[in-house]
């Protein structure tokens with residue numbers, strides 16, 4: 001089985017590889033910087049889901065993959081504040097695309113206010129945490145949980161929710 005992931009972000013690639021290995025799913029693995037074709041900073045569950053789907057579909061179209069994974073991060077507005085959200089899509093030719101979402105956490109008001117003003121979470125998190133490339137490492141969730149839940153764990157959870165739905169892979 002040829003498996004493609006639509007990102008070059010190491011935290012996403014590692015989460016996909018790790019989960020497939022854990023589930024003893026054999027296959028060759030490739031990655032491509034697939035466009036999400038949504039805003040740089042998705043601002044709803046729907047837009048973030050669409051980004052994940054678009055990335056997976058791009059992989060199917062542009063690579064010789066049997067299975068394609070799209071992972072996308074975004075934020076979503078609620079009556080209780082702005083929350084971090086993450087979504088994953090697993091696509092195969094001729095089959096219904098599977099979707100799964102990850103854990104959410106409310107963003108502090110000082111971050112939310114800048115996001116609502118049009119800034120992107122990646123650079124904001126680097127400034128806030130005084131670290132570099134947070135989006136490819138612990139992620140916002142890692143910063144706001146003091147490392148209790150990092151971005152890799154979030155994507156591993158999403159991957160488990162996705163591949164767990166592939167009953168035929170476990171026979």
Ligand SMILES: O=P(O)(O)OP(=O)(O)OP(=O)(O)OC[C@H]1O[C@@H](n2cnc3c(O)ncnc32)[C@H](O)[C@@H]1O
Pocket residue numbers: 006007008009012036040041042051071072073074120121122123125134135136138139140141151
């Ligand atoms: O290389 P790609 O796959 O694009 O990975 P990414 O982390 O840059 O991109 P996402 O599509 O997952 O997220 C969209 C933007 O939201 C930001 N973002 C999302 N989740 C984040 C997180 O946990 N920590 C920091 N920034 C995040 C970041 O600025 C992204 O450019």
